[in-house]
Amino acid sequence: xxxxxxxxxxxxxxxxxxxxxxxxxxxxxxxxxxxxxxxxxxxxxxxxxxxxxxxxxxxxxxxxxxxxxxxxxxxxxxxxxxxxxxxxxxxxxxxxxxxxxxxxxxxxxxxxxxxxxxxxxxxxxxxxxxxxxxxxxxxxxxxxxxxxxxxxxxxxxxxxxxxxxxxxxxxxxxxxxxxxxxxxxxxxxxxxxxxxxxxxxxxxxxxxxxxxxxxxxxxxxxxxxxxxxxxxxxxxxxxxxxxxxxxxxxxxxxxxxxxxxxxxxxxxxxxxxxxxxxxxxxxxxxxxxxxxxxxxxxxxxxxxxxxxxxxxxxxxxxxxxxxxxxxxxxxxxxxxxxxxxxxxxxxxxxxxxxxxxxxxxxxxxxxxxxxxxxxxxxxxxxxxxxxxxxxxxxxxxxxxxxxxxxxxxxxxxxxxxxxxxxxxxxxxxxxxxxxxxxxxxxxxxxxxxxxxxxxxxxxxxxxxxxxxxxxxxxxxxxxxxxxxxxxxxxxxxxxxxxxxxxxxxxxxxxxxxxxxxxxxxxxxxxxxxxxxxxxxxxxxxxxxxxxxxxxxxxxxxxxxxxxxxxxxxxxxxxxxxx
RNA sequence: GGGCGUGUAGCAUAGCCUGGAUAAUGCACCGGCCUCCUAAGCCGGGGACCGCGGGUUCGAAUCCUGCCGCGCCCGCCA
Numbered sequence: 332x333x334x335x336x337x338x339x340x341x342x343x344x345x346x347x348x349x350x351x352x353x354x355x356x357x358x359x360x361x362x363x364x365x366x367x368x369x370x371x372x373x374x375x376x377x378x379x380x381x382x383x384x385x386x387x388x389x390x391x392x393x394x395x396x397x398x399x400x401x402x403x404x405x406x407x408x409x410x411x412x413x414x415x416x417x418x419x420x421x422x423x424x425x426x427x428x429x430x431x432x433x434x435x436x437x438x439x440x441x442x443x444x445x446x447x448x449x450x451x452x453x454x455x456x457x458x459x460x461x462x463x464x465x466x467x468x469x470x471x472x473x474x475x476x477x478x479x480x481x482x483x484x485x486x487x488x489x490x491x492x493x494x495x496x497x498x499x500x501x502x503x504x505x506x507x508x509x510x511x512x513x514x515x516x517x518x519x520x521x522x523x524x525x526x527x528x529x530x531x532x533x534x535x536x537x538x539x540x541x542x543x544x545x546x547x548x549x550x551x552x553x554x555x556x557x558x559x560x561x562x563x564x565x566x567x568x569x570x571x572x573x574x575x576x577x578x579x580x581x582x583x584x585x586x587x588x589x590x591x592x593x594x595x596x597x598x599x600x601x602x603x604x605x606x607x608x609x610x611x612x613x614x615x616x617x618x619x620x621x622x623x624x625x626x627x628x629x630x631x632x633x634x635x636x637x638x639x640x641x642x643x644x645x646x647x648x649x650x651x652x653x654x655x656x657x658x659x660x661x662x663x664x665x666x667x668x669x670x671x672x673x674x675x676x677x678x679x680x681x682x683x684x685x686x687x688x689x690x691x692x693x694x695x696x697x698x699x700x701x702x703x704x705x706x707x708x709x710x711x712x713x714x715x716x717x718x719x720x721x722x723x724x725x726x727x728x729x730x731x732x733x734x735x736x737x738x739x740x741x742x743x744x745x746x747x748x749x750x751x752x753x754x755x756x757x758x759x760x761x762x763x764x765x766x767x768x769x770x771x772x773x774x775x776x777x778x779x780x781x782x783x784x785x786x787x788x789x790x791x792x793x794x795x796x797x798x799x800x801x802x803x804x805x806x807x808x809x810x811x812x813x814x815x816x817x818x819x820x821x822x823x824x825x826x827x828x829x830x831x832x833x834x835x836x837x838x839x840x841x842x843x844x845x846x847x848x849x850x851x852x853x854x855x856x857x858x859x860x861x862x863x864x865x866x867x868x869x870x871x872x873x874x875x876x877x878x879x880x881x882x883x884x885x886x887x888x889x890x891x892x893x894x895x896x897x898x899x900x901x902x903x904x905x906x907x908x909x
Numbered sequence: 910g911g912g913c914g915u916g917u918a919g920c921a922u923a924g925c926c927u928g929g930a931u932a933a934u935g936c937a938c939c940g941g942c943c944u945c946c947u948a949a950g951c952c953g954g955g956g957a958c959c960g961c962g963g964g965u966u967c968g969a970a971u972c973c974u975g976c977c978g979c980g981c982c983c984g985c986c987a
Contacts, residue, residue: 359927366930375929377967387967412930413967456987493987592987618985627911629983640985647987674981676913704914705981713980742949758949770922774915775980781936782921786949788935789922796949804946845926853923856934867942867951887946909949 332371332830333837334427334438335406335419336361339372342401349397350390352379370409370416371830377413387413421826425818428829432818432889437896438836441483449487449658450476450701452670453577453584456493457569457591458502460524461576461724463778464672467703470767472670473582473902474848475701481900482843487662490584491654492573494566494591498530500548503561504540505530511564523572524723566591579728581760582902595653599645602652603638609689617641623684626677636681651682655691666697668846673702673773701846704775722778731784732759738786743909750908757904759784761791768901769852789856791903794894797859797866801891802907804871808884816881824865828886831858835893839900848901855897862890 340358347357357379364373376390383390391410398415399408406417419427431438452472455461476486505526533540550558570589577584603619606612611621613635620635628634638649658664669679679700686692705713735758739746746754766783770776786792820826831854838854841847871883895905 360929362927362929364930365932369930373929375968377929380967414930454987496987498986616984620984627983629911631911635984637985642985644985646985650987672981673914675987677982678987680913702914707980738949743947774922777921779921785936788949790935790949792949793935796947800947800950807946849923853934860934863950864952866946870946872946909947 332363332419332834333840334833335371335417335423338405338423339402339417342398343374345401346394346397350379350393351383353382356382364416364418369411369414370418371406372417374415374417375413376415391415419830421820424826424829424833425820427833428820428889429818429885431833431835432885437889437893438833439481439839440836445483445485446665447485447487447663448479448666448668449489449662449664450479450668450670451489451491451654452476452668453573453582454491454493454671455569455573458498458523458530458565459493459527459569461573463706463722463724463727466724466727466763467672467706467767467772467776468670469577469580469582469584470764470902471701471703471772471848472668473584474768474900475668475670475846476583477900477902478839478843478848478851481839487658487664488584488588489590489654489658490588492570492589492591494569495593495596497548498527499551499562499565500544500546501530501534501540502527502565503547503551503558504543505533506561506565508533508540511561523569566593576724576728579725579760580764580902581904590654592647592650595650595657598653598656599649602649602656603645605656605691606638606652606685606689611685611689612638621685621688623681623688625684626681634681636685648678648682648685651678652686652689652691655682655686659692659696665695666699667692668699668701670701670703673704676700676702699846701772703772707775707777727783728760728763730780731763732756734784735759735762735786735792739909746908754906754909757906758786758792758795758909761795761898761903762786764901764903765791765794765852768848769856770849772847772849789852791898791901792909794855794859794898795903795905795909797862798891798894798898798905799907799909800866801862801887801894804884804887807872813881813884813888816878816885818885819879819882821879822869824861824868825883825886828858828861828865828890831861832886832889832893835897838897842900851897851900855894858890858893858897862887 340361343361344358350357360374360376360378361372364370374391374394376394377387379390380387388410391413394415395408395410402408402417404420405423406419409416450472453465453469455465476488480486534544547558551562570586574586603612606621613620613622615635618637618641619639620637622633622635624633626634636648637646638652639645655667658667671679683692683698686698692698707713732755736751736755738758739751739755762785763783767776769789818829820829835854835858838850842850865886869883871887872880874880874883898905
């Protein structure tokens with residue numbers, strides 16, 4: 332509880348001084364109580380024992396008697412086992428909770444130092460199916476976008492699609508073989524993989540096709556008009572498909588966010604010459620490289636970042652450097668975020684390092700590889716996209732929506748038509764997104780249908796359900812006098828709920844600083860759970876006294892707003908009914 | 910071989926950065942709760958040598974170190 336911490340800190344400092352604790356040593360001991368029964372905050376006095384030459388128990392007792400008058404009305408204080416426990420008083424909590432309830436931003440301040448942030452995420456490949464691997468990047472990046480924007484930062488979404496490179500030779504030749512007329516069918520939702528694989532197979536087995544493909548790559552890179560036109564057909568078909576998936580997923584990405592590899596193509600020679608001007612460029616085995624230092628190859632020799640291959644072509648390191656130049660110099664970006672899987676961490680370390688060395692970035696910039704774990708199969712091994720067993724993203728999403736629809740039929744048959752469709756969508760998509768967002772993103776991710784599509788326990792539907800239950804209460808409320816009500820804490824359920832309400836900002840702040848959306852999930856589950864107990868145990872509309880009814884309505888309303896706001900930050904809808 | 914990461918109940922996770930008091934949550938399991946604001950819910954219960962061994966500390970899941978298991982990366986793919 333950050334606000335409580337700040338409320339009591341000056342008094343702690345004062346009390347420590349009075350006890351004779353050296354400056355700065357005492358305040359650091361103030362922290363969250365590990366056992367909530369004991370209090371909200373606690374001071375472990377054991378480490379003071381040496382300097383003060385007293386037992387921790389004595390110190391804790393003295394400290395509490397000094398603090399008691401200072402914090403009168405803010406916290407109750409007790410000394411146990413050498414800990415000073417601080418527990419917010421009901422009256423303090425009532426006041427602070429009411430402030431949060433009345434705040435449009437639910438207690439979350441705007442950043443005092445807003446930044447311009449580029450977030451590189453999603454990045455599917457043209458003419459390739461989006462699979463579950465793309466889900467992570469897309470969903471995490473989308474949530475981070477929402478969170479950082481909510482805090483007042485300027486976010487530039489960058490969808491760095493794979494729309495350039497050698498595979499396009501074979502894809503274009505395959506397109507020609509198929510006949511352009513049929514591309515509509517072949518490239519539309521459902522068979523992108525078939526198109527790619529067929530092309531790949533032909534490339535591997537048919538010598539003349541392979542030759543044509545290689546020749547086509549040369550034409551493409553040379554800017555041949557007809558080749559570019561065919562390439563554009565592939566790109567357009569694919570982006571149309573990506574947009575369908577994005578729409579189904581409900582993410583913010585739109586065409587304006589597309590900044591594919593091809594967009595940087597013309598800048599690549601410039602990247603190399605700038606590195607050369609900085610004296611960083613070396614020639615190694617015929618390739619132009621930079622040695623950023625700090626990385627070794629298998630033989631213990633320095634590992635280079637290759638920016639121009641032996642055959643004169645450029646590779647992804649060059650493109651990534653071009654991106655940095657573009658984002659920093661044209662878009663005036665402060666922070667660069669890359670929502671990309673952990674396996675690429677060394678690549679990013681090297682690229683960032685070279686970018687700093689070349690002066691493309693300076694101290695005012697930050698670069699973060701927002702890494703995430705691999706998607707594993709039930710066997711605990713990484714799902715391979717090439718083996719063909721990868722699950723298509725659309726299939727997964729549709730399956731989830733369909734299951735949600737079944738549950739609705741079961742639980743609430745009154746819902747019909749468009750409303751039912753919308754709700755099935757919110758639940759089905761929400762469940763999948765939440766399954767992805769609610770764990771530490773850096774850990775590997777076990778692909779598990781049951782878990783992803785589960786609508787029980789710590790899931791999006793649980794949160795949505797809590798939200799919908801609250802909304803149903805307000806369908807019976809005519810007056811809005813509760814809006815100006817005070818908060819009255821009359822039992823443990825209200826007290827726990829109020830604590831959850833007041834702490835929402837902690838979670839959002841933590842999610843933003845560490846770029847960890849799961850911190851929000853944890854808190855939303857906590858508040859939904861607090862609400863669950865409250866709802867079962869505290870009659871709202873049937874309470875006996877009007878002030879209690881109004882207080883509870885205000886708690887309900889705020890809980891609903893926190894749930895919908897929190898879910899929105901995750902990119903998940905919160906329907907009013909379900 | 911080197912580097913990076915990871916190991917918490919049957920399963921899945923939180924907590925680890927910033928060390929504290931009976932290690933938190935969900936699924937599964939056992940037992941209760943719908944004449945009453947949505948039972949996708951609520952209440953109660955059992956279940957963990959926090960991978961193993963050292964070290965630092967008054968105190969270690971958390972910090973350091975060694976080992977073991979697993980994963981990823983280690984020069985012209987992205």
